[in-house]
Amino acid sequence: MTPVTQPVASDIDGYFTREESRIRSELDEFLRIPSVSARSEHNADMVRCADWLAGRLRAFGMTATIHKTPGHPIVVGEWRQAGPDAPTILLYGHYDVQPVEPLDLWTSPPFEPTVRDGKLFARGSVDDKGQLYIHVKAVEALLKVRGKLPINLVLLAEGEEEVGSDNLADFVEQHVDLLRADAVVISDSSMFAPGLPSILSSLRGLAYFQIDVTGPAQDLHSGSYGGAVVNPAMALARILATMHDSKGRVAIKGFYDKVQKWDRKSRDAITRLPFSDKHFKSETGASALGGEEGFSTLERIWSRPTCEVNGLLSGYTGEGAKTVLPSKAMAKVSCRLVPDQDPQQIARLFTAHVKRVAPKGVTVSVQYIHGGKPWRAELEGPLYDSARRALAAAFDKQPVIVGEGGSIPVVGDFTRVLKTPVLLMGFGLPGENAHAPDEWISLDNFTKGLRAVATLYDDLGKRT
Amino acid sequence: MTPVTQPVASDIDGYFTREESRIRSELDEFLRIPSVSARSEHNADMVRCADWLAGRLRAFGMTATIHKTPGHPIVVGEWRQAGPDAPTILLYGHYDVQPVEPLDLWTSPPFEPTVRDGKLFARGSVDDKGQLYIHVKAVEALLKVRGKLPINLVLLAEGEEEVGSDNLADFVEQHVDLLRADAVVISDSSMFAPGLPSILSSLRGLAYFQIDVTGPAQDLHSGSYGGAVVNPAMALARILATMHDSKGRVAIKGFYDKVQKWDRKSRDAITRLPFSDKHFKSETGASALGGEEGFSTLERIWSRPTCEVNGLLSGYTGEGAKTVLPSKAMAKVSCRLVPDQDPQQIARLFTAHVKRVAPKGVTVSVQYIHGGKPWRAELEGPLYDSARRALAAAFDKQPVIVGEGGSIPVVGDFTRVLKTPVLLMGFGLPGENAHAPDEWISLDNFTKGLRAVATLYDDLGKRT
Numbered sequence: 001m002t003p004v005t006q007p008v009a010s011d012i013d014g015y016f017t018r019e020e021s022r023i024r025s026e027l028d029e030f031l032r033i034p035s036v037s038a039r040s041e042h043n044a045d046m047v048r049c050a051d052w053l054a055g056r057l058r059a060f061g062m063t064a065t066i067h068k069t070p071g072h073p074i075v076v077g078e079w080r081q082a083g084p085d086a087p088t089i090l091l092y093g094h095y096d097v098q099p100v101e102p103l104d105l106w107t108s109p110p111f112e113p114t115v116r117d118g119k120l121f122a123r124g125s126v127d128d129k130g131q132l133y134i135h136v137k138a139v140e141a142l143l144k145v146r147g148k149l150p151i152n153l154v155l156l157a158e159g160e161e162e163v164g165s166d167n168l169a170d171f172v173e174q175h176v177d178l179l180r181a182d183a184v185v186i187s188d189s190s191m192f193a194p195g196l197p198s199i200l201s202s203l204r205g206l207a208y209f210q211i212d213v214t215g216p217a218q219d220l221h222s223g224s225y226g227g228a229v230v231n232p233a234m235a236l237a238r239i240l241a242t243m244h245d246s247k248g249r250v251a252i253k254g255f256y257d258k259v260q261k262w263d264r265k266s267r268d269a270i271t272r273l274p275f276s277d278k279h280f281k282s283e284t285g286a287s288a289l290g291g292e293e294g295f296s297t298l299e300r301i302w303s304r305p306t307c308e309v310n311g312l313l314s315g316y317t318g319e320g321a322k323t324v325l326p327s328k329a330m331a332k333v334s335c336r337l338v339p340d341q342d343p344q345q346i347a348r349l350f351t352a353h354v355k356r357v358a359p360k361g362v363t364v365s366v367q368y369i370h371g372g373k374p375w376r377a378e379l380e381g382p383l384y385d386s387a388r389r390a391l392a393a394a395f396d397k398q399p400v401i402v403g404e405g406g407s408i409p410v411v412g413d414f415t416r417v418l419k420t421p422v423l424l425m426g427f428g429l430p431g432e433n434a435h436a437p438d439e440w441i442s443l444d445n446f447t448k449g450l451r452a453v454a455t456l457y458d459d460l461g462k463r464t
Numbered sequence: 465m466t467p468v469t470q471p472v473a474s475d476i477d478g479y480f481t482r483e484e485s486r487i488r489s490e491l492d493e494f495l496r497i498p499s500v501s502a503r504s505e506h507n508a509d510m511v512r513c514a515d516w517l518a519g520r521l522r523a524f525g526m527t528a529t530i531h532k533t534p535g536h537p538i539v540v541g542e543w544r545q546a547g548p549d550a551p552t553i554l555l556y557g558h559y560d561v562q563p564v565e566p567l568d569l570w571t572s573p574p575f576e577p578t579v580r581d582g583k584l585f586a587r588g589s590v591d592d593k594g595q596l597y598i599h600v601k602a603v604e605a606l607l608k609v610r611g612k613l614p615i616n617l618v619l620l621a622e623g624e625e626e627v628g629s630d631n632l633a634d635f636v637e638q639h640v641d642l643l644r645a646d647a648v649v650i651s652d653s654s655m656f657a658p659g660l661p662s663i664l665s666s667l668r669g670l671a672y673f674q675i676d677v678t679g680p681a682q683d684l685h686s687g688s689y690g691g692a693v694v695n696p697a698m699a700l701a702r703i704l705a706t707m708h709d710s711k712g713r714v715a716i717k718g719f720y721d722k723v724q725k726w727d728r729k730s731r732d733a734i735t736r737l738p739f740s741d742k743h744f745k746s747e748t749g750a751s752a753l754g755g756e757e758g759f760s761t762l763e764r765i766w767s768r769p770t771c772e773v774n775g776l777l778s779g780y781t782g783e784g785a786k787t788v789l790p791s792k793a794m795a796k797v798s799c800r801l802v803p804d805q806d807p808q809q810i811a812r813l814f815t816a817h818v819k820r821v822a823p824k825g826v827t828v829s830v831q832y833i834h835g836g837k838p839w840r841a842e843l844e845g846p847l848y849d850s851a852r853r854a855l856a857a858a859f860d861k862q863p864v865i866v867g868e869g870g871s872i873p874v875v876g877d878f879t880r881v882l883k884t885p886v887l888l889m890g891f892g893l894p895g896e897n898a899h900a901p902d903e904w905i906s907l908d909n910f911t912k913g914l915r916a917v918a919t920l921y922d923d924l925g926k927r928t
Contacts, residue, residue, distance in 0.1 A: 217749020285681020
């Protein structure tokens with residue numbers, strides 16, 4: 001049964017309508033700062049961007065502190081006057097953006113926000129400055145219209161998300177009292193389709209490996225030695241070919257032992273999403289889709305673990321021919337993991353498998369490079385109930401529950417350190433070019449996002 | 465029964481003894497010219513080297529012509545006054561040398577000939593300037609001592625052997641009348657062991673391929689797409705893993721159809737050679753030897769065809785991790801061939817095999833880059849009888865018959881175009897570093913080589 005949709009509160013709605021052009025021009029200011037975390041020539045822009053953000057928070061009554069890190073600064077904003085009975089919400093976002101190269105593929109310059117066809121084009125428009133600013137302005141609206149927030153709020157904005165969040169886990173562990181909250185809210189993802197608000201139910205984890213196979217001590221002449229020495233590149237191929245069975249399942253012993261099967265309800269929910277294999281195939285450019293038998297495309301990406309080759313290198317790779325019997329062959333291989341697989345345990349199983357199938361005559365080593373745990377939302381309780389109501393109010397459509405095949409390690413850090421539920425509720429859209437030229441955010445989603453987030457905080461405050 | 469060994473003719477022997485120091489100092493002059501065919505900065509040295517060689521031939525009464533090619537010049541020397549009943553011998557060699565890098569691994573500079581422990585160290589000392597010069601000085605000795613040669617001789621020295629002999633086949637085809645001969649003699653190979661003169665009985669052929677596997681149109685995020693799109697690197701590994709069966713045989717249908725089994729006598733002869741698997745293994749640095757079951761190491765290299773990976777490339781190959789689902793994966797794969805396998809036919813079988821085992825969801829293409837036919841000597845007739853006698857006379861040891869796992873495409877060209885038997889009789893030794901730093905030729909082999917070659921030409925003239 002579909003719950004009745006409540007409208008967005010009229011006072012809040014009126015504020016956004018009245019202030020629309022100022023909010024948009026402030027967003028443009030934010031987007032004009034080239035906060036590219038990966039490029040040291042932008043270090044000063046990173047500091048300027050953190051200062052600018054802190055200034056905007058202070059302008060409507062939040063306190064704001066800039067924390068130095070070994071990398072780029074972290075901005076923490078606070079408003080804690082809702083009283084001890086009101087819930088405390090930790091909002092996470094990031095103010096850094098991806099590099100903009102190749103510049104010649106941008107229709108308009110990446111740091112000059114430009115509207116075309118209802119889309120606001122700029123680097124960071126959707127990832128994640130635009131989505132972070134939705135929260136900032138929703139909080140402003142509540143404070144300006146009502147004089148106070150219904151919740152205690154801590155805003156955490158980092159400047160290193162696009163370069164691996166190297167300093168964030170340490171910061172969270174060292175500031176548990178500052179960041180302690182009843183719920184974490186993140187808007188750094190996408191809706192499943194236009195007009196279809198979405199709540200993320202899961203993230204896959206990761207275990208990333210390098211396999212090195214060594215045969216002869218140096219490259220040999222394939223004529224003088226070929227046929228009498230085990231070829232390490234061929235040995236590597238034979239090792240990799242054992243990773244899957246004929247049904248596309250990962251053939252590593254014990255690999256699926258901890259894999260939770262999704263229940264019928266969750267699997268049925270996926271089938272109701274507006275998804276077309278044909279469209280997905282054309283998006284990838286592959287000649288056909290593939291994967292584990294017995295699962296649909298979305299199930300394969302969201303609910304099933306994988307084992308993928310990410311890179312191969314051996315011997316001669318230039319133009320034409322060189323008759324070398326290589327000394328070494330290397331593969332990068334990674335497994336995407338699902339609850340309750342553990343990256344460390346998968347690393348042990350993976351390594352044991354490779355050792356077991358390694359041909360004689362070569363030396364094989366496996367290096368576990370890094371990993372992260374999978375995550376699955378409970379989707380129950382006041383946080384998710386409020387999110388459903390808020391999204392339905394703003395978009396006039398019940399939100400869908402969607403999975404995510406990628407990994408967001410910070411979610412695991414929040415869960416592990418703060419022991420609190422996390423809500424992932426994004427306003428991007430498929431095709432938004434988050435890491436590519438011509439990044440954009442839908443202006444309709446930005447407008448509805450303001451209303452959804454304000455309604456969420458309002459609702460969370462009422463329910464305690 | 466071992467034939468009785470005849471000594472080297474005393475007049476010739478005396479000439480070499482008297483002229484030893486001049487011959488050696490001329491060889492040093494030849495070796496000092498840095499005739500590196502692969503490096504355009506040495507183009508003038510190539511011309512100088514060809515001129516120098518032509519000058520030496522003229523100095524003792526041969527005519528010499530320098531033929532321009534699109535690459536480096538070809539030197540042709542002639543002496544045709546032995547009369548119409550005497551055989552015509554075509555001597556082939558090359559005056560170009562391999563690059564010398566890495567220079568810091570040379571004990572003495574590569575173009576300053578230096579003697580240590582009975583070895584003459586210099587780039588080109590054994591491959592092939594030193595061996596070519598053995599023939600030049602043997603001819604000089606016969607002409608100076610006897611006033612004439614017992615044979616008609618055409619000397620063909622190219623400057624592009626180390627870069628693929630791109631212009632030689634065309635030159636041979638366009639100069640059939642100039643090069644027509646009763647036998648071709650080549651000294652550009654090695655003896656099986658010190659003191660053990662050797663005649664080559666076979667060369668393997670080659671069919672070299674590139675396999676390209678394409679999955680998605682561009683690299684994809686392995687989180688967002690992994691598990692639902694066929695991974696081209698994994699597909700390539702699965703293709704390569706089908707190339708051999710569990711006994712190390714090439715599993716391509718029809719691959720062995722034309723393979724001649726070596727007869728019992730040839731296989732037995734191999735077992736009498738002084739060869740140690742243990743020593744061979746330590747030479748390669750591999751942890752164990754391997755290959756086709758039922759064959760010894762030398763049989764695997766000389767008498768059996770192979771399928772080897774020469775190179776692999778796909779996706780991310782730098783340090784650390786990048787979670788990319790690659791768009792493309794490439795392998796260089798080559799087959800060494802034995803009589804009567806044909807490279808063109810093997811190309812058809814190889815391509816058909818790859819297409820048959822290629823997984824769905826990826827596009828697989830096979831490119832035949834180049835190939836060469838295998839070759840096997842008849843080992844019967846006056847040419848080989850003379851060679852056996854000449855080597856036995858100079859080395860005081862009956863020569864052994866040895867195979868060669870590598871390929872010398874020009875041998876096939878001579879056989880195809882000139883329709884004449886080819887004698888491969890080399891004076892190198894194992895460990896001579898032909899393409900590596902500290903290349904050397906044994907001075908004992910150089911001295912005995914002079915006597916062997918003079919005796920060979922003398923003997924060939926007598927037998928007609």
